[in-house]
Amino acid sequence: MNKKFSNRIFKDKLASGVMLGLTTLSLLLVVGIGIGLYLKSQPILEQKTLWTLLSTTEWKPSNGEFGFLPFILGTLWITGLAIVMALSIALLTAIYLTEYSKSSVKRFVFPALDILAGLPSVVYGVWGTLFIVPWISETLAPHFVEYATGYSTLAGGIVLGVMILPLLISLFVEIFSVVPDDLRNATLSLGATPWQTIKLVVLRKSFSGILAAVVLAISRAFGETIAVLMVCGNLPVIPGSVFDSCYPIPALIANNYGEMLSVPLYDSALMLAAFFLFIVVLVFNAGSRIILHRIER
Amino acid sequence: MRFIEEKIVKLFMIGATALVFVFVASILYTIIARGLPALNWDMITKLPSGGFYIGKEGGVLNAIVGSLYIVGASTVLGLLISIPVVFYINVYLPKDSKLAYIARLSFDILFGIPSIVYGAFAFTIMIYLGLRTSLGGGIIVITLLIIPIFIRSMDEVARQLPRELLDATYSLGATRLETMGVVVRQIAPGIVTATLLSIGRAIGDAAGVMFTAGFSDSIPTSFSQPAATLPLSVFFQLSSPSADVQDRAYASALILTIIVLILSVVGRFVTQKFSKNKI
Numbered sequence: 333m334n335k336k337f338s339n340r341i342f343k344d345k346l347a348s349g350v351m352l353g354l355t356t357l358s359l360l361l362v363v364g365i366g367i368g369l370y371l372k373s374q375p376i377l378e379q380k381t382l383w384t385l386l387s388t389t390e391w392k393p394s395n396g397e398f399g400f401l402p403f404i405l406g407t408l409w410i411t412g413l414a415i416v417m418a419l420s421i422a423l424l425t426a427i428y429l430t431e432y433s434k435s436s437v438k439r440f441v442f443p444a445l446d447i448l449a450g451l452p453s454v455v456y457g458v459w460g461t462l463f464i465v466p467w468i469s470e471t472l473a474p475h476f477v478e479y480a481t482g483y484s485t486l487a488g489g490i491v492l493g494v495m496i497l498p499l500l501i502s503l504f505v506e507i508f509s510v511v512p513d514d515l516r517n518a519t520l521s522l523g524a525t526p527w528q529t530i531k532l533v534v535l536r537k538s539f540s541g542i543l544a545a546v547v548l549a550i551s552r553a554f555g556e557t558i559a560v561l562m563v564c565g566n567l568p569v570i571p572g573s574v575f576d577s578c579y580p581i582p583a584l585i586a587n588n589y590g591e592m593l594s595v596p597l598y599d600s601a602l603m604l605a606a607f608f609l610f611i612v613v614l615v616f617n618a619g620s621r622i623i624l625h626r627i628e629r
Numbered sequence: 630m631r632f633i634e635e636k637i638v639k640l641f642m643i644g645a646t647a648l649v650f651v652f653v654a655s656i657l658y659t660i661i662a663r664g665l666p667a668l669n670w671d672m673i674t675k676l677p678s679g680g681f682y683i684g685k686e687g688g689v690l691n692a693i694v695g696s697l698y699i700v701g702a703s704t705v706l707g708l709l710i711s712i713p714v715v716f717y718i719n720v721y722l723p724k725d726s727k728l729a730y731i732a733r734l735s736f737d738i739l740f741g742i743p744s745i746v747y748g749a750f751a752f753t754i755m756i757y758l759g760l761r762t763s764l765g766g767g768i769i770v771i772t773l774l775i776i777p778i779f780i781r782s783m784d785e786v787a788r789q790l791p792r793e794l795l796d797a798t799y800s801l802g803a804t805r806l807e808t809m810g811v812v813v814r815q816i817a818p819g820i821v822t823a824t825l826l827s828i829g830r831a832i833g834d835a836a837g838v839m840f841t842a843g844f845s846d847s848i849p850t851s852f853s854q855p856a857a858t859l860p861l862s863v864f865f866q867l868s869s870p871s872a873d874v875q876d877r878a879y880a881s882a883l884i885l886t887i888i889v890l891i892l893s894v895v896g897r898f899v900t901q902k903f904s905k906n907k908i
Binding site: 358421422428452462469551625 | 644656663741743747780835882900
C-alpha cells in the first residue's frame with residue numbers, strides 16, 4: 333500500500349468523523365435549547381407552582397404576579413380562528429388543484445403560493461394594520477359591537493390564517509397526490525361523481541395526513557410573533573369576544589425582553605413562556621412529522 | 630341531486646382558489662400603494678439622522694446594510710455546515726439507516742421551532758456569557774435558524790440521487806469523500822433553491838434578531854456592535870406616532886417585499902433552468 337493511497341483513506345475517515353460530529357452537534361441543538369430554557373425558568377418554578385402560574389390571570393411583574401392564563405387563551409383564540417379559516421380555504425384549494433384544475437391554473441397558483449410563503453412576517457403585519465384592522469373597525473365590527481379599535485383577536489386570526497395558508501395547501505397537495513389513481517378510477521367507474529370520489533375515498537384515505545398537516549400548521553401558528561403582535565392589541569386580559577384585544581405568548585416575550593432584566597423573576601417568567609412554546613411545538617411537530625414521514629413511504 | 634352538489638362544491642373550490650389570489654393581490658397592492666409614495670432615493674442611501682424617528686431627514690441604509698451583513702454571513706456559515714451534513718446523511722449512511730431517519734426528523738422539528746424561541750435561547754446564552762446584543766449574535770442565531778431549511782431542502786434533492794451514480798464513482802477507485810464533486814454537481818440546483826429559500830427566511834426574520842442583534846442607527850464596523858435589520862426597522866418606525874415616520878415604515882416594508890419577490894422569481898427561474906441537465 334503506497335503512502336498516497338493510505339493518505340486518501342485517512343482523509344475519507346477524517347471527513348466521516350467531522351461530518352458525523354456536525355450532524356450530531358446540530359441534533360444536540362434541540363436538546364440544548366430545551367435544557368437551556370428549562371434551567372432559566374427554574375427560579376420562578378421554585379417560588380410558585382406550575383398550576384398557579386397557568387391558572388391565574390393577574391400579570392403584574394413588579395408585584396411578582398405572573399398569571400399566564402390571558403396569554404395562553406390569547407394564543408389559543410387566534411390560533412383557533414386562523415386554523416378554522418385556513419383549513420377550509422386550504423382544503424378546497426388543494427382539492428381543486430389536485431383533482432379538477434388544468435395545469436394552466438397550477439402555473440398561476442403555485443407562484444402565488446410561493447409569494448405568500450416567502451413574504452416576511454413583518455410585511456403581513458403591515459398589511460394587517462393597513463387593511464385588516466381598519467376593515468374590522470369600520471366595516472365588520474359596527475354590526476356587532478358599539479366600538480372597536482380593530483386591533484383584535486379576529487385581526488390576529490385572519491393575518492395568521494393567511495400566513496399558514498401556503499404551508500397547508502402545499503402539504504395537502506402532497507398528501508392528495510399520494511392517493512393512488514386506481515382508487516379514484518375504481519369509484520368513478522362505479523358511477524360516482526368526482527366530488528363523491530373525493531368525499532368518500534380521497535379525503536377518507538388521507539385523513540391521517542390531513543390531521544398531521546393541521547397539527548403542523550397549529551405549531552407554526554403558535555410561534556408566529558411579529559405579525560400577530562402588530563395587529564392584536566396586546567392587552568393582558570382574557571378576550572371576551574373576537575373584537576377584543578388579546579396578547580399571545582410570543583408577543584409577550586418579544587415586547588418585554590428589554591425590561592425583563594430589571595424586575596426580579598421577570599426574565600425567568602418569560603423564559604418559562606418560551607419553554608412552553610418550545611415544548612408544545614416540539615411535541616406537535618414530532619407527532620405530525622412522524623405521521624407524514626410514514627405517508628411519504 | 631348529486632350533480633347539483635358537485636356543481637356547488639366546485640364553485641366553492643374555485644372561490645377558495647380565487648381567494649388565495651385575492652390575498653396575494655391585496656397584500657402586494659396595500660404595500661405598494663402605501664410604500665411607493667414614501668419611497669425615495671434618500672431612503673436607501675442615507676443613514677437615519679438625529680430625530681429620524683420623529684420625522685426628520687434620513688433613510689434606512691443602516692437596516693439595509695445590517696440585514697445584508699447578517700444574511701450574507703449566516704448564509705455562508707449555513708452552507709458550510711449543512712452541505713457536509715446532507716452529504717453525510719445521503720452518501721455515508723446506508724439508505725435505511727436509523728441515524729438518517731432520526732436526523733431528518735430532528736431537522737424537521739428544528740425547522741418548526743419558532744424564531745422567537747431561538748432568539749430567547751440565544752439571549753440567555755449571551756447574558757450568561759456577558760455579551761451584549763451584537764452583529765455576531767444576530768449572525769449566529771440566523772445561522773441556527775436557517776440550517777434546518779438548508780438541510781431539509783437540499784436533502785429532498787439529494788435523496789433522489791441514484792445510488793448507481795455513487796457506485797460508478799466508487800468503481801473508479803474514488804473514496805466516499807471524493808464522490809463529493811459528483812454529488813455536489815448533481816444537487817447544485819437544490820443547493821441554489823435552498824440558498825434562496827434560506828435567504829428569504831433570514832432576511833424576513835424579526836423575532837430572532839430582536840433579541841440578539843439589537844438595533845442601531847449606524848452601520849456596525851465590528852461583530853461586537855449592534856446591527857439594525859430591515860424587519861425591525863419597519864416595526865420600530867411603524868410604532869412611531871408620527872405619520873411621516875409611519876409612511877417610511879411602509880416604504881421600508883416595500884423595499885423588503887421587493888427583495889423577497891426578486892429572490893422568489895430568481896428561485897423559480899433557477900429551478901427550471903437547472904433541472905434540465907439533471908440525470
